Amino acid sequence: xxxxxxxxxxxxxxxxxxxxxxxxxxxxxxxxxxxxxxxxxxxxxxxxxxxxxxxxxxxxxxxxxxxxxxxxxxxxxxxxxxxxxxxxxxxxxxxxxxxxxxxxxxxxxxxxxxxxxxxxxxxxxxxxxxxxxxxxxxxxxxxxxxxxxxxxxxxxxxxxxxxxxxxxxxxxxxxxxxxxxxxxxxxxxxxxxxxxxxxxxxxxxxxxxxxxxxxxxxxxxxxxxxxxxxxxxxxxx
Amino acid sequence: xxxxxxxxxxxxxxxxxxxxxxxxxxxxxxxxxxxxxxxxxxxxxxxxxxxxxxxxxxxxxxxxxxxxxxxxxxxxxxxxxxxxxxxxxxxxxxxxxxxxxxxxxxxxxxxxxxxxxxxxxxxxxxxxxxxxxxxxxxxxxxxxxxxxxxxxxxxxxxxxxxxxxxxxxxxxxxxxxxxxxxxxxxxxxxxxxxxxxxxxxxxxxxxxxxxxxxxxxxxxxxxxxxxxxxxxxxxxx
Numbered sequence: 001x002x003x004x005x006x007x008x009x010x011x012x013x014x015x016x017x018x019x020x021x022x023x024x025x026x027x028x029x030x031x032x033x034x035x036x037x038x039x040x041x042x043x044x045x046x047x048x049x050x051x052x053x054x055x056x057x058x059x060x061x062x063x064x065x066x067x068x069x070x071x072x073x074x075x076x077x078x079x080x081x082x083x084x085x086x087x088x089x090x091x092x093x094x095x096x097x098x099x100x101x102x103x104x105x106x107x108x109x110x111x112x113x114x115x116x117x118x119x120x121x122x123x124x125x126x127x128x129x130x131x132x133x134x135x136x137x138x139x140x141x142x143x144x145x146x147x148x149x150x151x152x153x154x155x156x157x158x159x160x161x162x163x164x165x166x167x168x169x170x171x172x173x174x175x176x177x178x179x180x181x182x183x184x185x186x187x188x189x190x191x192x193x194x195x196x197x198x199x200x201x202x203x204x205x206x207x208x209x210x211x212x213x214x215x216x217x218x219x220x221x222x223x224x225x226x227x228x229x230x231x232x233x234x235x236x237x
Numbered sequence: 238x239x240x241x242x243x244x245x246x247x248x249x250x251x252x253x254x255x256x257x258x259x260x261x262x263x264x265x266x267x268x269x270x271x272x273x274x275x276x277x278x279x280x281x282x283x284x285x286x287x288x289x290x291x292x293x294x295x296x297x298x299x300x301x302x303x304x305x306x307x308x309x310x311x312x313x314x315x316x317x318x319x320x321x322x323x324x325x326x327x328x329x330x331x332x333x334x335x336x337x338x339x340x341x342x343x344x345x346x347x348x349x350x351x352x353x354x355x356x357x358x359x360x361x362x363x364x365x366x367x368x369x370x371x372x373x374x375x376x377x378x379x380x381x382x383x384x385x386x387x388x389x390x391x392x393x394x395x396x397x398x399x400x401x402x403x404x405x406x407x408x409x410x411x412x413x414x415x416x417x418x419x420x421x422x423x424x425x426x427x428x429x430x431x432x433x434x435x436x437x438x439x440x441x442x443x444x445x446x447x448x449x450x451x452x453x454x455x456x457x458x459x460x461x462x463x464x465x466x467x468x469x470x471x472x473x474x
Contacts, residue, residue: 012355046239055329107344110239111458111460111461114454114457114458114461115457115458115461116452117451117453117454118448118450118453118454118456118457119451120448120450120451120453141458143454143455143456144454144455145453145454148453148454176472177468178472178473211355211468211472212471212472213355213356213357214354214355214356214357214471215255216354216355216357216382216385217351217354217355217380217381217382217385218380218381219355219357220351220352220407220464221351221352221378221460221464223348223458223460224348224352224460224461224464227457227458227461227464228464228465228468231414231448231465231468233414233447234449234450234451235414235415235448236415
């Protein structure tokens with residue numbers, strides 16, 4: 001059974017401000033929660049319509065209609081957890097990272113986290129104006145990879161300047177990706193969906209790299225570009 | 238000015254059944270409509286809040302609030318067109334194609350069309366249970382590439398069997414993609430987001446191909462996998 005106040009509190013966590021104030025975010029679905037339970041993330045509460053998770057002290061059984069009222073998705077999936085946002089640490093300047101300037105789309109960020117994880121990159125640096133990684137749509141699109149990835153929000157120009165490992169930026173013009181031998185460790189740097197990289201960041205790059213195409217369309221989707229870069233980084237060096 | 242009936246009619250086109258019955262789909266946004274005007278697609282009507290498109294006989298000026306009432310998106314963008322669904326043709330059996338089995342997510346299909354176009358693949362075959370390519374979210378995610386791509390819905394097992402060019406399927410186990418020299422033309426074949434390729438289709442493949450990763454996560458996003466395959470097809474053979 002959930003009280004009216006509990007429902008209100010959980011729904012408020014859809015907003016970034018409330019997540020920060022309460023230090024909590026929401027994780028939904030059985031597969032995601034299986035991954036969560038294997039991680040170091042601390043669970044504050046877990047609501048489930050089945051008995052699967054009831055052995056945990058933080059678990060509570062609720063009915064389907066109640067789950068529907070606290071879920072962020074039109075099809076709620078059996079369980080929902082409130083999870084503590086980990087304490088802020090400092091990013092590692094000398095570690096391979098994906099760096100994102102003003103990424104805006106939650107689905108894109110989630111997919112990028114999932115893809116980075118597939119290719120063994122576990123540090124992501126987002127500029128402060130980027131979408132929040134604890135947004136429910138981001139969390140869901142990571143398919144659990146968020147629990148295995150360290151995500152930081154920082155001034156990316158400062159980060160790139162202070163790091164001494166090489167930086168490769170994705171641009172529409174530059175050296176061709178298939179001919180790029182990424183030095184490891186390195187930074188892979190991408191601009192926003194609509195504006196690409198800013199001049200300030202382009203000026204800091206060691207290498208400008210492009211994915212050759214036919215020229216028929218204007219650009220690739222940001223997530224796709226990151227995926228193709230990560231594949232090159234992992235599989236061709 | 239739009240009548241109540243016009244608004245009702247346009248909103249009904251959000252549903253596949255209504256699109257088929259009326260032979261029309263909706264295209265939104267200035268950039269998309271610029272691309273549309275350069276294509277062979279026939280425009281039935283164009284509604285715009287600016288004077289940009291008023292030289293065309295099919296154009297009509299409306300105000301922002303009216304555009305909001307017919308748009309599929311929370312942020313409507315200046316113009317919306319009703320476009321005739323092209324007459325059905327038969328796919329070319331011997332042409333390089335992306336073949337999709339039961340793809341479900343409109344954003345994924347749109348991104349795949351956009352990506353295919355970037356890498357010069359202009360024929361896509363979807364199994365009949367796949368999401369409709371004239372769904373507004375698909376159209377929008379293609380960023381205009383839908384006007385340069387032929388998309389067919391057909392029994393993909395029959396298509397693969399009748400075609401004599403080689404078929405490469407994406408699987409979690411198989412030969413490694415970086416070592417795959419795609420013969421051209423060929424078919425690149427992908428399963429659904431949740432179930433991958435069915436046994437029936439796997440049995441028809443000439444080559445089973447996998448994207449090597451760390452094994453930390455279970456799979457890649459479908460759109461990302463297609464992007465990485467297309468990049469290999471275009472850039473490494």
